[in-house]
Amino acid sequence: xxxxxxxxxxxxxxxxxxxxxxxxxxxxxxxxxxxxxxxxxxxxxxxxxxxxxxxxxxxxxxxxxxxxxxxxxxxxxxxxxxxxxxxxxxxxxxxxxxxxxxxxxxxxxxxxxxxxxxxxxxxxxxxxxxxxxxxxxxxxxxxxxxxxxxxxxxxxxxxxxxxxxxxxxxxxxxxxxxxxxxxxxxxxxxxxxxxxxxxxxxxxxx
Numbered sequence: 001x002x003x004x005x006x007x008x009x010x011x012x013x014x015x016x017x018x019x020x021x022x023x024x025x026x027x028x029x030x031x032x033x034x035x036x037x038x039x040x041x042x043x044x045x046x047x048x049x050x051x052x053x054x055x056x057x058x059x060x061x062x063x064x065x066x067x068x069x070x071x072x073x074x075x076x077x078x079x080x081x082x083x084x085x086x087x088x089x090x091x092x093x094x095x096x097x098x099x100x101x102x103x104x105x106x107x108x109x110x111x112x113x114x115x116x117x118x119x120x121x122x123x124x125x126x127x128x129x130x131x132x133x134x135x136x137x138x139x140x141x142x143x144x145x146x147x148x149x150x151x152x153x154x155x156x157x158x159x160x161x162x163x164x165x166x167x168x169x170x171x172x173x174x175x176x177x178x179x180x181x182x183x184x185x186x187x188x189x190x191x192x193x194x195x196x197x198x199x200x201x202x203x204x205x206x
Contacts, residue, residue, distance in 0.1 A: 036123025071185035072097040098150030146181035
């Protein structure tokens with residue numbers, strides 16, 4: 001799996017895709033899809049790739065949508081993937097399954113206190129960055145900084161996510177609803193559904 005560590009990150013695409021907010025329709029009152037929100041799978045969504053998932057939207061615009069699944073940890077340690085970073089040895093940081101697209105690609109998500117090279121800001125101090133960013137963050141850790149590694153990502157063509165939302169497949173929460181770096185993955189989806197259904201803002205049946 002060391003080849004994943006050498007893979008080109010999806011950052012290049014993320015740097016050039018422009019952002020644009022889109023108002024969702026029908027089932028969601030109100031719902032705005034934009035970079036930095038949490039996309040929550042409806043209880044009626046049975047696609048095995050996304051069933052009972054919560055995603056962090058990294059990019060949303062005319063070129064499509066990119067997100068990372070937050071609640072699918074794997075049994076693989078991040079140290080096994082980034083073997084060139086000795087500071088990861090003896091740590092228990094796990095690799096997460098970020099989505100069904102390009103599963104051999106590694107995407108690193110960070111919460112940082114300041115802008116650093118090789119990192120792209122998404123929202124509220126959350127960045128996508130390279131292993132160099134991780135190396136610097138671990139060499140000089142600061143309070144409340146955090147990171148996660150993902151294998152692959154989720155992607156939607158232009159208009160595809162909007163269509164799925166009109167079908168009642170997704171709800172939206174603010175990224176500030178949970179601490180996405182420390183929230184228990186096992187409770188993230190049910191807790192998100194609980195918030196969306198009080199009052200009811202998500203379709204239960206499809």
